[in-house]
Amino acid sequence: MIKLGIIGFGYWGPNLVRNFSGNKNFQVVKVADNRQERLDIIKRQYPNIIPVLDSEDILNDPSIDAVAIATPVFAHFKLAKQALQKGKHVLLEKPMTSSSQEAEELINLSLAKGLSLMVDHTFLYTGAVQKIKQLIDTDTIGQVKYLDSTRINLGLFQPDINVLWDLAPHDISIMAHLVGEKPYSLNASGVSHTKNGLENIAFLTVNFESGFIAHFNCSWTSPVKIRLMLIGGDKKMIVFNDVEPTEKIKIYDTGYNVKNDEEKQKLLVDYRTGDIFIPKTPSTEALALMVEDFGQSILVKRTPVADYNSGLSVIKILEASSESLKGQGKEIILK
Numbered sequence: 001m002i003k004l005g006i007i008g009f010g011y012w013g014p015n016l017v018r019n020f021s022g023n024k025n026f027q028v029v030k031v032a033d034n035r036q037e038r039l040d041i042i043k044r045q046y047p048n049i050i051p052v053l054d055s056e057d058i059l060n061d062p063s064i065d066a067v068a069i070a071t072p073v074f075a076h077f078k079l080a081k082q083a084l085q086k087g088k089h090v091l092l093e094k095p096m097t098s099s100s101q102e103a104e105e106l107i108n109l110s111l112a113k114g115l116s117l118m119v120d121h122t123f124l125y126t127g128a129v130q131k132i133k134q135l136i137d138t139d140t141i142g143q144v145k146y147l148d149s150t151r152i153n154l155g156l157f158q159p160d161i162n163v164l165w166d167l168a169p170h171d172i173s174i175m176a177h178l179v180g181e182k183p184y185s186l187n188a189s190g191v192s193h194t195k196n197g198l199e200n201i202a203f204l205t206v207n208f209e210s211g212f213i214a215h216f217n218c219s220w221t222s223p224v225k226i227r228l229m230l231i232g233g234d235k236k237m238i239v240f241n242d243v244e245p246t247e248k249i250k251i252y253d254t255g256y257n258v259k260n261d262e263e264k265q266k267l268l269v270d271y272r273t274g275d276i277f278i279p280k281t282p283s284t285e286a287l288a289l290m291v292e293d294f295g296q297s298i299l300v301k302r303t304p305v306a307d308y309n310s311g312l313s314v315i316k317i318l319e320a321s322s323e324s325l326k327g328q329g330k331e332i333i334l335k
Contacts, residue, residue, distance in 0.1 A: 001027050002089075002298055005058030007079055008070035009033040009042065011156075012093060016068050016120075017046065019287045025295035026066075030058050055079060059086055066116075066298060069093060074160050077102040080117075084109045089116040089298050094169040095161075096311035100319055103312045110308065116297040118304050119311030121173040125289040127282035128240055128248040129174055132231065135251065135279075136178055141233030142255075147175055147214040148230040152222035162199040164188065164321050167218040171229065172314045173306070175206070175214050178231070184209045185333050186317065188324040193221065204321050251277040 004026050006016055013033070020026045031042050032055040039051035058064055059082045066089035069079050077097045080090045084106065096119045097103045110117035123129055135141055149171040158166050183206045190202030204216040227242035237252045253274030260267060293304040320332040 001025065002065045002295060003027050003029045003063055004066045004068060005030045005032065005061065005064045005088075006068045006070065007032045007055045007058060008093075009035075009038045010070065013038075013070045014041075015287055016070055016291075017042070017049070019285070019291045020068065021046065021049075022288065023291045023295060025299065026291070029064055030061065032058050059083055059088075062086075064088060066091070066294075068120075072158075072160055073098055073165070077106065080106050081109065084113055084115055084117070087113065087115070089294075091118050091120060091294050092311065093120050094173070094311075094314070095165055095318060096308070096315050100312060100315045103308070103315050107308045107312065116294065116304075117308045118294050118297060119306050119308065119314075120287075120290060121169070121177075121306040121310055121314070122286045122290055123170050123174055124177050124305050124310070125286040125293070126242075127284065127286075128242065129177065131249055131279055131281045132238060132240060133178055135238065136231075136233075140236065141231070141238060141251070142235030144179060144212060144231060144233050146212065146230075146232045147179070148232075149175075149215065150217045150226050150228045152217065152219040153225040154222060155220055157194065157200060157220055158198070159196070160198075162190070162192075162202060162322070162325075163218045163220050164190070164199065164202045164204055164216070164325075165318050166220075168202075168204060168216050168318065168321075169314050171216055172206075172317050173310055174229070176310065176313050177305070179208075179212065179214075181208050181210060181212065182313075183207060183214075183317065183334050185331050186320055186324060187329050187331050188321040189329040190325055199325060202321075202325065204317075206317065247278050248281060249279055251279065253277070 009031050020028050028049050030050045030052050032052045042051040067083040068091040070093045083090050151167045186206045188204045190199035192199050201219045206214040229240040231238040237254050239250045255272050257270040296302045297304045324330050324332045
């Protein structure tokens with residue numbers, strides 16, 4: 001049994017407590033939060049868990065084997081570094097850290113200590129993304145040409161990060177998981193309607209040498225909640241609508257062929273529209289699968305789906321997006 005401490009019991013913390021408490025490999029020993037009213041909830045709902053105001057009570061507890069960190073991103077690095085130095089495995093909420101330099105330092109420390117370091121990119125564990133990955137890997141939709149993602153809603157404005165750092169990690173991690181090709185460059189543009197200068201609406205375009213292109217539309221100021229991803233292959237196309245309760249994926253037998261009429265110097269496009277297929281996707285809660293993956297990474301040293309490389313690749317794109325935003329949409333070459 002892995003004894004676990006959870007730091008942060010705000011928006012996402014309750015979901016972590018529920019799923020870790022329901023997993024046979026874990027025993028949630030302590031939960032830390034600096035707000036007494038949040039700890040009172042722990043006392044009522046989980047009488048066997050010890051609520052503490054100070055994260056040091058978890059980090060300095062030698063009986064705790066692993067730590068899940070669900071705090072604002074600015075606190076991730078310090079807490080994770082302390083936990084690793086104390087010999088504890090670490091699960092970090094997205095985004096992994098505030099910079100790639102911080103992420104790389106944590107990775108090197110975890111490798112030196114032989115400890116698991118994982119990022120909670122929950123969407124990689126959803127039945128929908130698993131099915132899309134299968135469709136791409138089996139060449140069902142052909143060569144993937146583009147990915148177009150929209151993740152918008154009203155709120156929550158974050159005090160320390162812009163909308164790309166808040167919302168885009170989900171879809172950037174999905175892109176990296178599905179495509180497997182490293183991006184070449186990116187451009188980002190956005191606007192801030194608040195005095196803190198953090199963009200609340202932003203657009204990110206990621207370019208690849210193969211010609212594949214990915215676009216991300218993120219906003220905290222939309223009147224409706226949209227979670228939509230379009231993936232175009234040269235055989236078929238996929239619509240992934242995460243707001244749909246059941247029919248999250250639709251496969252369109254739709255495509256086009258392009259020919260050049262050299263005689264008339266015209267571009268000839270032949271369109272094809274066929275059937276729509278709705279595959280069945282597993283209904284297991286993604287967070288439960290993520291928790292199990294974290295457990296197996298500790299118990300049998302299995303590389304998790306959302307490993308530290310996944311976390312680092314997302315941070316590098318987010319870092320470059322911030323640079324592009326400051327340069328008014330300047331193209332940034334990714335290293």
